[in-house]
Amino acid sequence: MAATIRRTRPPNTDLARLIEASGASHKSLALRVNQLARASGIETDYSHTSVANWARRGMTPKWPIPKLLAQAIAERLGRPVRLEEIGMGEAEAPDANVGLDFPRDPTDAIRTATSFWSSVNRRDFLAGSGFAASAFTVPVTRWLVSPADDTADHAGGRRVGRADLDELREAADDARRWDSRYGGGNWKAGSVTTCLRERATPLLRGSFSDDVGRDLFSVTAELSRLAGWTAFDVGEHEVAQRHFIQALRLARAGADVQLGCYVLTTMAMQSLLRGFTNEAVDMAQGAFERAKHNAVPKVLAFAKLIEARAHARGGDPRSASRALAGSEDLLARANERSGDEPVWIDFYDHARLSADATEVFRDLKDPRAVLAWNRQAAAMPPGVFTRSVGMRLAIVGTAHLQARDLDRGLELGNRSVDILARVESIRALDYVREFNDALAPWRREPAVREFVHRTRRELGVAA
Structure with a gap:
């Protein structure tokens, strides 16, 4: 109750x-x-x-x-x-702006983030609100102007030590693994919000030196980004948006410019998938330019990848290809100096780039390029990146439909459903919906009708 x-x-x-x-x-x-x-x-x-x-x-x-x-x-x-x-005139809705602030002062930033985490309840939080790209304007502008605070020490309650940080890092690592395998709706991936409220909040209100504070802010920023990602994955875009904003502010408090770049890139990805392609291009380009002297090549490569995806959604093949080539070049540089990347970017390799490239060229309606990139993406292990593999199968299946190959398209569509039936991810189901939309020319075919019925029965995807 x-x-x-x-x-x-x-x-x-x-x-x-x-x-x-x-x-x-x-x-x-x-x-x-x-x-x-x-x-x-x-x-x-x-x-x-x-x-x-x-x-x-x-x-x-x-x-x-x-x-x-x-x-x-x-x-x-x-x-x-x-x-x-x-007799309930004093009852009020939660503050519609909670979690959207990006305070200039680090102490205010702690207060804003912890207040938001204490308010989040996915059953009744922000009922009726939705994602608004304009809410990113102030946070993005302030981060681009100044991506690092001057100091990070704080005088408060209990003394925070390295062991506390190790516990938070372990929680973040665990959440990343479960999210990749089972999706943001999985109970363990979603528990990161509880971690922020019950474990990170008391630490942020404690006492710590500048060095410990930098690391504390960075790991809580990554946890907030993960909380945003899991909310985004299950379709709770307004909650995800607020988590991302707080993650960006905490990355600034930690003077962690490359994490800020990664968070801003994730915000760009959310924007492009919500239909704001121009804003997504601006954010991805801004993240790259602001961090290009501070971030390792792999982090910058991911920013270029999301820029490419935004250009593709916007129907700009030349810009998409240029950004994708830039991402590939940066990944090659990263491979030459591997070992110095933060753990949160270790998922991004050439197989992942190739998988996203299939989506770039599906959006550009170039099935030949999709199939060429898919051959390079096949190295992604389904046991580790279950959701990503299932989505890629839907993407490649759509490309076969674009090439008028119904049989091969349906084969891959069914394999996608086999995998995604084990994953709790609204975002992943969007790829199946897009596949179903591409089946429109064959709606009367018995095999197509059976497939659409299967997606409705097993995944809850409407026809």
């Missing part, structure tokens, strides 16, 4: 009178609130006892339940009902 805010207060007689006037039983009212909550993407299990507690004991449920309760009563009365009428 959803948590309830307990307050010492008299019975809510306003609510009790309105429920009586509506003619609704406590049981039917609880059922209707649960239905409205579920329609809003919130799972609740309120009962007649819950409604009795609200009316007789003056308890107030967490937002947005007061709003839904007023709606349920309004349906019975046949007129609008204000929160004040049910």
Whole structure:
């Protein structure tokens, strides 16, 4: 059952009178609130006892339940009902701007990040809000102007030591592995938000030297980026956006310019996949230019890769090819000096570049190039990068459909479903939807109808 805010207060007689006037039983009212909550993407299990507690004991449920309760009563009365009428006028939605701030002062940055982490609850947080590319404007501008704070020491509670940092790094490593294998919806990958709230927050409020502080800010920035990535992967884009903003601010507090570059590149990737291709190009290019004297080649190569993908989504083959070639050149340089890259970029190698290149040329509707790059991407091990392999199969299958090869396309589409059925990732399912869209010319074919039915049955992908 959803948590309830307990307050010492008299019975809510306003609510009790309105429920009586509506003619609704406590049981039917609880059922209707649960239905409205579920329609809003919130799972609740309120009962007649819950409604009795609200009316007789003056308890107030967490937002947005007061709003839904007023709606349920309004349906019975046949007129609008204000929160004040049910005695819950003081109930407020979470601050719509929580997590969007990018404070100039490091102490304010700690306060902003920890406040956001304490507010995140994926069942009811920011109900009804959505991703807005414009929310990245101030954070990106401030990071580009100054990607590193001058100092990182802090005087607070308990003394933070290296052992504390090792624990956070281990949590980040664990989350990365589980996310790659099983997707952001997996319970272990999603637990990184709990880690930020319960383990990182007390450390950020503690006492630490400049050296320890730099490392603490960097590892919490990576954890926040991972929390954003897992939220992004399961389609919670507004939560992901806020995690990314806080990750960028913490990377600046840690003077970790190359991590800031990586976070900004991830923000560009979210933007391009939400349809903001021009903004994504600007962010990827900005990340590269600001970090090109501070970051190792592999980090810069990833920025160029995402730039290429954004150009492809925008229908610019020349710019996409140029950026992709730049990424490949930087990867070659990285291989010559391997060993000095941060652990969070170790996934990016030539096989991964090739896999993303298949998507670049699928978007450019060049199936011949897709198939050529796919031969180089085949080295990606499915046991380690389960989601990526499943998505690539859908991409290559789409390329075969673009080349009018239905049989080969369906073969790869079915293999993609075999893999992605084991992964909890809304983002991965988008690739299956795009594959299904490419099947439009063959909609009446029995094999196509069976495949579409399979994706609906096993993955929940609408036709």
